[in-house]
Amino acid sequence: MDKAYELLIKSLPDGVDIDFVQDKLAKQNIETPSWGYGDSGTRFQVFKQPGAARNVFEKLEDAAEVHHMTGITPNVALHIPWDKVSDYKEVADYAQKLGLGVGAINPNLFQEPEYKLGSICHPDPTVREKAVGHMLECIEIMNATGSKVLSLWLADGTNYPGQDDFRRRKRRLEEAMHTVYAALGDEQRLLIEYKFFEPAFYHTDIADWGMATLLAMKLGPKADTLVDLGHHALGTNIEHIVAYLIDEGKLGGFHFNSKKYADDDLTTGAINPYELFLIYNELAAGEANLESELDIVYMIDQSHNVKPKVAAMIQSVEQIQIAYAKALLVDRKSLKEAQDQGDIIEAETILRAAYDRDVTPLLIKVREKLGVPANPLKAHLKSGYLAKVVKERS
Numbered sequence: 107m108d109k110a111y112e113l114l115i116k117s118l119p120d121g122v123d124i125d126f127v128q129d130k131l132a133k134q135n136i137e138t139p140s141w142g143y144g145d146s147g148t149r150f151q152v153f154k155q156p157g158a159a160r161n162v163f164e165k166l167e168d169a170a171e172v173h174h175m176t177g178i179t180p181n182v183a184l185h186i187p188w189d190k191v192s193d194y195k196e197v198a199d200y201a202q203k204l205g206l207g208v209g210a211i212n213p214n215l216f217q218e219p220e221y222k223l224g225s226i227c228h229p230d231p232t233v234r235e236k237a238v239g240h241m242l243e244c245i246e247i248m249n250a251t252g253s254k255v256l257s258l259w260l261a262d263g264t265n266y267p268g269q270d271d272f273r274r275r276k277r278r279l280e281e282a283m284h285t286v287y288a289a290l291g292d293e294q295r296l297l298i299e300y301k302f303f304e305p306a307f308y309h310t311d312i313a314d315w316g317m318a319t320l321l322a323m324k325l326g327p328k329a330d331t332l333v334d335l336g337h338h339a340l341g342t343n344i345e346h347i348v349a350y351l352i353d354e355g356k357l358g359g360f361h362f363n364s365k366k367y368a369d370d371d372l373t374t375g376a377i378n379p380y381e382l383f384l385i386y387n388e389l390a391a392g393e394a395n396l397e398s399e400l401d402i403v404y405m406i407d408q409s410h411n412v413k414p415k416v417a418a419m420i421q422s423v424e425q426i427q428i429a430y431a432k433a434l435l436v437d438r439k440s441l442k443e444a445q446d447q448g449d450i451i452e453a454e455t456i457l458r459a460a461y462d463r464d465v466t467p468l469l470i471k472v473r474e475k476l477g478v479p480a481n482p483l484k485a486h487l488k489s490g491y492l493a494k495v496v497k498e499r500s
């Protein structure tokens with residue numbers, strides 16, 4: 107056993123089963139987004155990057171590079187129509203050839219001229235029908251690709267007070283979602299993402315986790331809430347939302363990213379890694395306390411405009427892996443004792459100790475098991491992958 111790993115093991119609290127922790131880390135599964143590999147950017151400028159993927163097949167190749175380096179990103183989320191093709195079977199076959207699977211299918215209800223006043227909440231029934239039709243088309247794509255998840259973010263909302271009636275929009279939303287829900291297959295599920303602003307700036311029709319969850323509860327057991335870390339007002343306690351949704355059995359998915367100001371889509375963990383750890387602390391506590399496994403789809407939602415895209419994705423995966431590893435090593439027994447005794451200093455110290463722990467030696471062991479490089483980011487940067495695709499895709 108190497109020295110650093112030995113020291114880490116010695117420092118662990120009693121009761122931590124290191125084989126269990128290693129197993130959990132080896133089974134971690136983070137989905138990466140196709141839209142993170144192509145040229146996209148802000149509304150100000152798209153800085154085109156040499157070698158950026160030009161179509162869904164090249165996006166899959168980049169995703170495969172991330173998976174080869176990290177070993178924990180076997181699925182790729184698609185966005186329709188950004189990834190529209192005539193034959194989706196071909197996409198699924200190519201993914202399989204690369205050792206990948208098709209993850210969540212994301213409908214796009216925000217880029218057609220008709221959607222100026224909304225999609226499924228629009229006052230005009232013909233626009234609502236078109237939007238529902240698009241979601242049904244996405245379910246067909248799920249059937250063709252083997253995807254199990256329809257992941258919906260709705261850009262619907264209004265820009266001015268009085269523009270439309272909140273309650274009438276709410277009822278249109280529910281009616282449309284019932285139609286979509288009814289078309290889901292037995293093994294398929296619907297994730298509902300919320301966001302309190304943008305592109306509408308007065309109100310959005312699914313503004314927060316409460317609205318998303320009420321809708322998911324009305325729809326039924328195949329519908330759950332998706333938490334995107336960039337979709338909350340500054341200062342929101344996201345880990346509390348996560349714990350609450352776990353307890354209600356309605357946490358279905360994550361969109362990982364990081365923010366300083368709003369929905370900045372920065373590399374996960376870039377701004378507040380302690381928050382990421384506290385979120386994972388709730389997930390690890392949930393896993394430890396529930397009798398059944400949590401059924402959560404962990405996805406990254408980032409599209410980098412100024413950072414090299416594949417490297418940024420690997421950086422994000424590493425940050426998520428670190429947060430999970432630290433959370434798995436929290437001394438839960440002592441934490442509960444401290445909480446029960448009202449010992450605030452001790453409780454917080456236990457969490458900080460887990461956050462401050464260097465988990466690198468543990469991750470190296472897990473990566474060894476997975477057959478991937480000990481340092482994925484470094485290995486990718488040294489691999490010559492970027493130079494190769496720049497040449498091929500020029």
Ligand code: PSV
Pocket residue numbers: 141212259299301334361369407
């Ligand atoms: C919206 O801001 C969002 O978070 C949704 O998940 C979209 O699908 C994604 O970003 C890409 O626009």
Ligand code: MN
Pocket residue numbers: 259299334361407
């Ligand atoms: Mn998102």
